[in-house]
Amino acid sequence: MSSTRTLAVASKPDGDVAALMSDMGTQAREAAARIARADSAAKNRALRSAAGALRAATGTILEANALDIAAMQAGGATAAVIDRGTLSPERIEAIAAGLEAIAALPDPVGQVMSEWDRPNGLSIRRVRTPIGVVGVIFESRPNVTADAGALCLKSGNAVILRGGSDTHRSSAAIHACLVAGLEEAGLPAAAIQLVPTRDRAAVGEMLKGAGGAIDLIVPRGGKSLVQRVQDEARVPVFAHLEGVCHVFIHAAADADMATAIVVNAKMRRTGICGAAETVLIDRAGADRHLGPIVAALIEAGCEVRGDPDVRAADERTLAAGEDDWGTEYLDAIIAMRLVDGLDDAMAHIARYGSQHTDAIVTEDLAAAERFLAEVDSAIVLHNASTQFADGGEFGFGAEIGIATGKLHARGPVGLEQLTTFKYQVRGRGQIRP
Amino acid sequence: MSSTRTLAVASKPDGDVAALMSDMGTQAREAAARIARADSAAKNRALRSAAGALRAATGTILEANALDIAAMQAGGATAAVIDRGTLSPERIEAIAAGLEAIAALPDPVGQVMSEWDRPNGLSIRRVRTPIGVVGVIFESRPNVTADAGALCLKSGNAVILRGGSDTHRSSAAIHACLVAGLEEAGLPAAAIQLVPTRDRAAVGEMLKGAGGAIDLIVPRGGKSLVQRVQDEARVPVFAHLEGVCHVFIHAAADADMATAIVVNAKMRRTGICGAAETVLIDRAGADRHLGPIVAALIEAGCEVRGDPDVRAADERTLAAGEDDWGTEYLDAIIAMRLVDGLDDAMAHIARYGSQHTDAIVTEDLAAAERFLAEVDSAIVLHNASTQFADGGEFGFGAEIGIATGKLHARGPVGLEQLTTFKYQVRGRGQIRP
Numbered sequence: 001m002s003s004t005r006t007l008a009v010a011s012k013p014d015g016d017v018a019a020l021m022s023d024m025g026t027q028a029r030e031a032a033a034r035i036a037r038a039d040s041a042a043k044n045r046a047l048r049s050a051a052g053a054l055r056a057a058t059g060t061i062l063e064a065n066a067l068d069i070a071a072m073q074a075g076g077a078t079a080a081v082i083d084r085g086t087l088s089p090e091r092i093e094a095i096a097a098g099l100e101a102i103a104a105l106p107d108p109v110g111q112v113m114s115e116w117d118r119p120n121g122l123s124i125r126r127v128r129t130p131i132g133v134v135g136v137i138f139e140s141r142p143n144v145t146a147d148a149g150a151l152c153l154k155s156g157n158a159v160i161l162r163g164g165s166d167t168h169r170s171s172a173a174i175h176a177c178l179v180a181g182l183e184e185a186g187l188p189a190a191a192i193q194l195v196p197t198r199d200r201a202a203v204g205e206m207l208k209g210a211g212g213a214i215d216l217i218v219p220r221g222g223k224s225l226v227q228r229v230q231d232e233a234r235v236p237v238f239a240h241l242e243g244v245c246h247v248f249i250h251a252a253a254d255a256d257m258a259t260a261i262v263v264n265a266k267m268r269r270t271g272i273c274g275a276a277e278t279v280l281i282d283r284a285g286a287d288r289h290l291g292p293i294v295a296a297l298i299e300a301g302c303e304v305r306g307d308p309d310v311r312a313a314d315e316r317t318l319a320a321g322e323d324d325w326g327t328e329y330l331d332a333i334i335a336m337r338l339v340d341g342l343d344d345a346m347a348h349i350a351r352y353g354s355q356h357t358d359a360i361v362t363e364d365l366a367a368a369e370r371f372l373a374e375v376d377s378a379i380v381l382h383n384a385s386t387q388f389a390d391g392g393e394f395g396f397g398a399e400i401g402i403a404t405g406k407l408h409a410r411g412p413v414g415l416e417q418l419t420t421f422k423y424q425v426r427g428r429g430q431i432r433p
Numbered sequence: 434m435s436s437t438r439t440l441a442v443a444s445k446p447d448g449d450v451a452a453l454m455s456d457m458g459t460q461a462r463e464a465a466a467r468i469a470r471a472d473s474a475a476k477n478r479a480l481r482s483a484a485g486a487l488r489a490a491t492g493t494i495l496e497a498n499a500l501d502i503a504a505m506q507a508g509g510a511t512a513a514v515i516d517r518g519t520l521s522p523e524r525i526e527a528i529a530a531g532l533e534a535i536a537a538l539p540d541p542v543g544q545v546m547s548e549w550d551r552p553n554g555l556s557i558r559r560v561r562t563p564i565g566v567v568g569v570i571f572e573s574r575p576n577v578t579a580d581a582g583a584l585c586l587k588s589g590n591a592v593i594l595r596g597g598s599d600t601h602r603s604s605a606a607i608h609a610c611l612v613a614g615l616e617e618a619g620l621p622a623a624a625i626q627l628v629p630t631r632d633r634a635a636v637g638e639m640l641k642g643a644g645g646a647i648d649l650i651v652p653r654g655g656k657s658l659v660q661r662v663q664d665e666a667r668v669p670v671f672a673h674l675e676g677v678c679h680v681f682i683h684a685a686a687d688a689d690m691a692t693a694i695v696v697n698a699k700m701r702r703t704g705i706c707g708a709a710e711t712v713l714i715d716r717a718g719a720d721r722h723l724g725p726i727v728a729a730l731i732e733a734g735c736e737v738r739g740d741p742d743v744r745a746a747d748e749r750t751l752a753a754g755e756d757d758w759g760t761e762y763l764d765a766i767i768a769m770r771l772v773d774g775l776d777d778a779m780a781h782i783a784r785y786g787s788q789h790t791d792a793i794v795t796e797d798l799a800a801a802e803r804f805l806a807e808v809d810s811a812i813v814l815h816n817a818s819t820q821f822a823d824g825g826e827f828g829f830g831a832e833i834g835i836a837t838g839k840l841h842a843r844g845p846v847g848l849e850q851l852t853t854f855k856y857q858v859r860g861r862g863q864i865r866p
Contacts, residue, residue, distance in 0.1 A: 033783075037807060110806075118828060122817055129809065131839050215839055236669065236840045257862040264864035350466075372857045373543075374470060376562065384555055384860030393865065394856070395551060406564050406648055406853040407669045408841040420839040423827070424805045427817030429690040431697035432826065 017197060021205035024160055025213025027190035028133045032158035035191045036130045040107040042185045047103035047150055050181025051096040054146070057177055058092050064169035065142070072166050080271075084140045085167045095146045095174065098398065099181075102150045105397040108415045109156040123426045128419045130156030131215050135206045136400070137162045137229070138220035142170035148218070149178045149192040151400050155418035160210065162195040162202055164221075172196075207232040218413070220401050238413055239405035242328040243273030243356035245386040248345040248371070249293065250362030251285035257383060258289050258361045259296045265359065265386040267300045271330050273402055274357050274379075274389030278325060279336045280345045283309075286338055297334060307337035326352035342367050349375055356404050357381070357389040378404060378411040450630060454638035457593055458646025460623035461566040465591035468624045469563045473540040475618045480536035480583055483614025484529040487579070490610055491525050497602035498575070505599050513704075517573045518600045528579045528607070531831065532614075535583045538830040541848045542589040556859040561852045563589030564648050568639045569833070570595045570662070571653035575603035581651070582611045582625040584833050588851035593643065595628040595635055597654075605629075640665040651846070653834055671846055672838035675761040676706030676789035678819040681778040681804070682726065683795030684718035690816060691722050691794045692729045698792065698819040700733045704763050706835055707790050707812075707822030711758060712769045713778045716742075719771055730767060740770035759785040775800050782808055789837050790814070790822040811837060811844040 035043075054061070065087040072082050113126040134157045136148040145163055152159035163171035175194040182189050195202045206214060207229060217237045219229045229237055247265050249258045265276035281290050286309070294314040297304050304310070305320035317336075324335040325348070339345045349358050359381040360371040368382040379389050389412070391399025396414030403409040409417035468476075487494070498520040505515050544561040551557065567590045569581040578596055585592035596604035608627040615622050628635045639647060640662060650670045652662045662670055680698050682691045698709035714723050719742070727747045730737050737743065738753035750769075757768040758781070772778045782791050792814040793804040801815040812822050822845070824832025829847030836842040842850035 036809070116828065118826070122821065122826075124827060132809075230667075234663075236838070254862070260862065260864055268865055368859075372859075376469070376565075377855065379856045379858060381858040382860060383862050384858055385864045387865040388555065388858060388863070390865075393551070393555075394557060395549065405669070410853055411856050420843055422810065423812045423844050425812060425814040425817055425821060426801075426805075427815060427821075429687070429693065429816050430821070431693055431818045432701055432820040 017199050017201040018205055020197065021195070021202055022211035022213075024193050024195070025133070025210030028158040028160055028193060028210075029213045031188040031190035032130070032132050034188050035153065035158055036109070036132075036156045038156070038187055042187055043107070043154055043156075044103040046153060046181040046185035046187050047099045048181070049184035050146070050150070050178045051099040051103075053177035053180040054092060054096040054099070054174065057173065058089055061092055061170065061173040062087060062089070064173040065167070068167045068169045077166065081140060081166070085142065085164075085170070087142060087170060091143065095143050098143075098147060099150050102154050102398050105154065105415060107154065108419045113421055120430055121428060122430055125424045125426075126421050127424055128416070129422050131418060131420050132157060133214050134159045134418065135162070135210065135214040135217045135235075136160070136220065137203055137206060137217065137225065139164040139222065139225060140166055142167040142174055144220055145171040145174040145194065146178065147398065148220075148400050149175070151398055151415060151418060153182075153191060155415045157418060158191045158193075160193050160195065160206065160214065162206055165198045168198055203228070204232060207234065209235045218400055236408070237405070238401065238403045238409050238417075240401045241356070241404040242354050243275070243389070243402070243404075244278065244326055244328050244352065244354040245274060245276045245357045245389070246278045246280055246349050246353060246359070247276045247386060248280040248339070248342075248349070248358070248360045249282060249285065249289045250342065250345075250360055250364060250367050251282040252364035252367065253282075253285060253289060253361040254363055255288050255292060259292050261359065261361050261383070261385050262293050263296050263300050266297065266302055266334050267332065268385070268387050270332050272387070273328075274386050275330065276359075276386045277328055277335065278352070279334055280339045280348055281310075281336065282342075282345070283338045283340055286313075290338070294336070301332055303333040305333065305335045309338045310336045328354070342370060346371065346374055349377075353377060354404060356402065357386045359384060359386050378402065450632050450634040451638055453630065454628070454635055455644035455646075457626050457628065458566070458643030461591040461593055461626060461643070462646045464621040464623040465563070465565050467621050468586065468591055469542070469565075469589045471589070471620055475620055476540070476587055476589075477536040479586060479614040479618035479620050480532045481614070482617035483579070483583070483611045484532040484536075486610035486613040487525060487529040487532070487607065490606065491522055494525055494603065494606040495520060495522070497606040498600070501600045501602045510599065514573060514599070518575065518597075518603070520575060520603060524576065528576050531576075531580060532583050535587050535831050538587065538848060540587065541852045546854055553863055554861060555863055558857045558859075559854050560857055561849070562855050564851060564853050565590060566647050567592045567851065568595070568643065568647040568650045568668075569593070569653065570636055570639060570650065570658065572597040572655065572658060573599055575600040575607055577653055578604040578607040578627065579611065580831065581653075581833050582608070584831055584848060584851060586615075586624060588848045590851060591624045591626075593626050593628065593639065593647065595639060598631045601631055636661070637665060640667065642668045651833055669841070670838070671834065671836045671842050671850075673834045674789070674837040675787050676708070676822070676835070676837075677711065677759055677761050677785065677787040678707060678709045678790045678822070679711045679713055679782050679786060679792070680709045680819060681713040681772070681775075681782070681791070681793045682715060682718065682722050683775065683778075683793055683797060683800050684715040685797035685800065686715075686718060686722060686794040687796055688721050688725060692725050694792065694794050694816070694818050695726050696729050696733050699730065699735055699767050700765065701818070701820045703765050705820070706761075707819050708763065709792075709819045710761055710768065711785070712767060713772045713781055714769065715775075715778070716771045716773055719746075723771070727769070734765055736766040738766065738768050742771045743769045761787070775803060779804065779807055782810070786810060787837060789835065790819045792817060792819050811835065
């Protein structure tokens with residue numbers, strides 16, 4: 001199922017990582033030029049064929065995954081890490097359905113973003129174009145192989161994927177299906193390449209641009225990966241920092257709504273970046289809000305770490321230390337404190353937040369509008385759960401992550417964020433005076 | 434006219450550059466939070482007051498400039514460099530008028546870029562917001578102090594300006610007027626700071642982010658600055674690489690239009706990044722186009738460096754070497770060669786171009802559309818001069834440069850490109866299922 005080209009790359013010794021990555025980069029550049037011009041039908045055919053190949057290869061993929069899991073267990077991986085890496089027939093079907101969903105999305109390439117005429121008669125169009133070659137560096141979850149590969153293909157980019165070492169067999173089995181889809185559609189196999197070596201030097205080469213080939217790095221992983229990317233990247237990066245998300249319960253909040261939003265924002269799924277990590281409760285409404293929210297969280301199985309005011313309200317709470325503010329628990333733990341009104345809440349968020357996603361709960365529209373205007377985060381919500389921080393929930397169809405940087409992409413990164421644009425100027429012989 | 438704060442910073446010894454820049458960064462961050470929320474009227478008042486201050490300070494600015502010019506002459510600067518650095522009453526009036534023009538532009542901050550509702554009733558708005566703190570590093574031209582400061586202010590950003598050492602007295606005199614404008618409008622003086630030291634270590638500190646304060650670097654300068662920025666920058670950069678701009682004369686070009694566009698694209702102003710550097714002539718139309726274009730260029734005072742075909746057509750041409758393809762002359766010199774049709778022209782541009790601005794001249798609309806679609810440059814033109822590569826000509830009102838990178842900004846960088854966005858989500862208590 002793999003192309004000859006992929007096998008040729010895979011047979012290189014690990015020692016020659018720079019040459020390997022430069023070679024992959026050259027192939028990616030060539031493929032990018034073809035994929036940029038590929039029509040939507042061909043890209044969609046590749047995605048649907050890949051979905052079919054995935055379903056047909058379910059047994060092979062599960063065998064590869066079993067080897068990965070056995071190695072992870074032997075290596076003492078935690079249950080959470082093993083769960084993230086484990087595939088099942090249902091998960092493989094979900095990956096295949098995801099490819100079909102991306103095939104069904106509108107093609108961003110060639111979309112006219114804006115269009116205007118100049119007094120001299122020049123007609124200017126701003127048109128979406130692919131970025132070129134994207135490098136995606138991810139950990140553990142093998143489904144990212146398919147999601148990221150498909151999003152980059154649909155947006156007209158070539159991609160070099162570097163998956164987690166733990167699940168390299170699973171990723172390779174999934175990647176083979178993507179390559180089969182490309183070949184079925186007559187598109188270059190090198191449009192979606194998977195780094196065949198587990199040598200971590202490959203990550204360094206990608207961060208340096210793989211010989212000038214990579215236009216953008218999208219990291220998907222934990223703090224150590226993010227730190228390495230920040231230290232070493234010589235090409236643009238869609239930063240994906242942690243989500244230290246806050247819910248601020250304003251004095252004028254509806255009490256039932258406040259409780260429901262806090263519990264959902266924390267407990268629906270604790271391991272996602274849009275999960276709330278800190279609750280700020282307006283002192284002026286604390287008598288109505290504090291007790292019920294703490295009780296509901298504890299009842300839902302959440303550990304509450306509070307400041308002295310919170311601790312005084314419910315003896316089941318633990319003491320929060322300075323380190324708790326600004327911590328992304330990604331677990332059933334939440335930090336909670338009282339604040340003195342909207343300004344104090346916004347100051348706390350500015351100091352400890354990660355500019356990811358923050359929410360206010362209030363019936364006071366003026367307070368809500370100030371919060372929405374002044375909190376400098378990618379996503380700000382009024383009377384809604386922070387767990388809506390998700391490309392699918394935004395209607396983007398699929399996402400490759402949530403960007404916390406401010407440039408180019410901010411918030412959910414979907415097809416549109418994986419494109420750039422150019423200006424097409426149409427004239428009739430105009431020269432500049 | 435300078436604020437106490439600015440004077441305090443200026444008095445620090447050069448040796449402590451890291452501390453100085455970190456201090457400036459802290460002040461910029463604080464100012465950025467205020468400028469981000471400043472209303473349009475206050476920002477416009479600051480710009481108009483600064484324009485008034487500039488006019489009133491014309492004598493002072495010219496005195497400062499005279500000292501800069503004298504030092505440059507003593508140091509053996511070239512005539513071109515001295516010309517770029519020289520101010521006159523007319524140039525100062527143009528700078529003041531430029532500030533007023535930026536005041537008259539629409540405020541990008543708070544503009545709703547798009548807005549949609551989700552099936553669950555959530556209302557999502559994508560709203561323009563400032564980026565934060567911008568670092569602008571420029572050389573020689575002291576007017577950039579005012580242009581860049583004003584564009585950053587209007588777009589709601591704080592800015593740290595680091596001007597060329599040669600014209601530091603001129604820049605300081607202009608900067609004092611900007612500070613006067615800010616103070617007149619009740620805005621923080623630290624919204625527009627000028628690095629007071631000529632120590633080049635300050636550039637390094639800016640490229641490292643000035644203690645985490647700088648969100649974006651905008652370099653305006655020659656190859657050595659661009660190279661340093663690429664090597665050292667640890668924060669996002671709006672790359673401003675050279676403009677190796679091509680004009681391709683397709684076989685089906687109108688001969689008069691072709692000649693007029695080539696001469697304008699090269700000779701209107703040879704020193705700007707949108708000036709054409711290479712002309713590609715379709716072999717199939719060479720008998721009609723080559724002679725007249727070469728003759729017109731030479732008549733206009735341009736040196737033509739050609740391949741053997743070009744040389745054979747006109748003995749006044751010189752021989753082009755491999756180095757001429759891809760050279761940004763910024764002078765009255767142009768490289769010229771024949772190509773075998775549209776595909777060969779696009780292959781030449783892909784190989785030697787800088788993805789800045791490229792034009793096709795043809796009456797064949799299908800060829801034009803392929804060129805506009807497939808040439809991967811920030812600006813692609815059909816039947817128009819490459820000298821239109823300019824924010825003013827695009828209707829952006831003013832520009833801080835032309836970005837040749839693909840992320841966030843591409844092409845002219847005006848107010849809009851100096852903003853980012855956030856998503857505001859308005860709900861009625863929605864939680865995620």
